[in-house]
Amino acid sequence: MISESFIARPPSSGTVAGFIAWGTGELAASGIEGARREARLLLEIAYGMTTGWQLGHGDAAIEDAGAFSELVARRARGEPVAHLAGRTGFWTLDLAVSVDTLIPRADSETLIEALLAQRPDRGSVRSVLDLGTGTGCLLLAALSEYTLATGLGVDRVPQAVALAAANARANGLSDRCSFVAGRWDNAISARFDVVLSNPPYIPSGDIPGLMRDVADYEPVSALDGGADGLDDYRILVPALRRLLAPGGVGIFEIGIGQDETVPALGRAAGLRVEDVRCDAGGHPRAVVFVM
Incomplete structure (x- = not known):
């Protein structure tokens, strides 16, 4: 189940590392296995940031987290990553x-x-x-x-x-x-x-x-x-x-x-x-x- 904190207060901005940590926590709480790996995949789908790029740019800023937050919410409800990516x-x-x-x-x-x-x-x-x-x-x-x-x-x-x-x-x-x-x-x-x-x-x-x-x-x-x-x-x-x-x-x-x-x-x-x-x-x- 998605936590109330996620539903009420999705982050509006932050760093790559911060969003990965937040997404990992939300996905893990909803029972998604490999939550950190999947958070990275969702960040790539949302903004085109490859996993390799993410690893070297953890402090890079993300000004608008709407796309990522929506993908995390959908994945936490069980929607397959392939459907999210298309x-x-x-x-x-x-x-x-x-x-x-x-x-x-x-x-x-x-x-x-x-x-x-x-x-x-x-x-x-x-x-x-x-x-x-x-x-x-x-x-x-x-x-x-x-x-x-x-x-x-x-x-x-x-x-x-x-x-x-x-x-x-x-x-x-x-x-x-x-x-x-x-x-x-x-x-x-x-x-x-x-x-x-x-x-x-x-x-x-x-x-x-x-x-x-x-x-x-x-x-x-x-x-x-x-x-x-x-x-x-x-x-x-x-x-x-x-x-x-x-x-x-x-x-x-x-x-x-x-x-x-x-x-x-x-x-x-x-x-x-x-x-x-x-x-x-x-x-x-x-x-x-x-x-």
């Missing part, structure tokens, strides 16, 4: 984000790492399909590595499709990809060398217990995987048999505890499980299927 980094890309899509996270980069391990020859991939594309992060990251490839991103949310297309333009990849609004693989008749997906996989009953910056600010439709978290895998995994080109690879993100159930769905559909790759935290995160 963008985030993913792989080697800079991506715009919005409330209409999941915020790209480092865990999802595991899918790109798995793809590179499976297809180290950068000329070996010519077509990529991304189901539930959101910001376009997976498709655009794949295209940035496989420069001869073209791709298609599908999302049922029209606003997400527009955002992904804008991210493609901003990263110089719009000439090699397109985005359409649709429900998963409906009406797709082509086959692809690579199919990527980060479907909703949180069991419905677990969503209220997620961190508030996820549960309160990210779209439930992109989180809720049904009673056991597997609803969308039951659709997507069997679809790989008609979506993958001969020798193709399908890579799906999974949640905690799904490293046996999702591969089992693939085996039941006649697919081979080539790999289950862990993220940086050591959690199984990407299942690799091949025809």
Whole structure:
């Protein structure tokens, strides 16, 4: 909870070091982990002062603290830093984000790492399909590595499709990809060398217990995987048999505890499980299927 002192008396001016200390205290009091690091990030968002610059200019004056105070208040209520900044980094890309899509996270980069391990020859991939594309992060990251490839991103949310297309333009990849609004693989008749997906996989009953910056600010439709978290895998995994080109690879993100159930769905559909790759935290995160 935000303290009464913050609500009634946000500072009007001060030094960089003073504002970092104040912001750190307010964020820590509201339960934000890494409060000092986040205070520095918010100061950078508000005034363009990089963390490196802040470290060397702690006594620099800030005459109008309104922008910083507002960001601290919003973050203390749980609003994600990426939403406050309007963008985030993913792989080697800079991506715009919005409330209409999941915020790209480092865990999802595991899918790109798995793809590179499976297809180290950068000329070996010519077509990529991304189901539930959101910001376009997976498709655009794949295209940035496989420069001869073209791709298609599908999302049922029209606003997400527009955002992904804008991210493609901003990263110089719009000439090699397109985005359409649709429900998963409906009406797709082509086959692809690579199919990527980060479907909703949180069991419905677990969503209220997620961190508030996820549960309160990210779209439930992109989180809720049904009673056991597997609803969308039951659709997507069997679809790989008609979506993958001969020798193709399908890579799906999974949640905690799904490293046996999702591969089992693939085996039941006649697919081979080539790999289950862990993220940086050591959690199984990407299942690799091949025809």
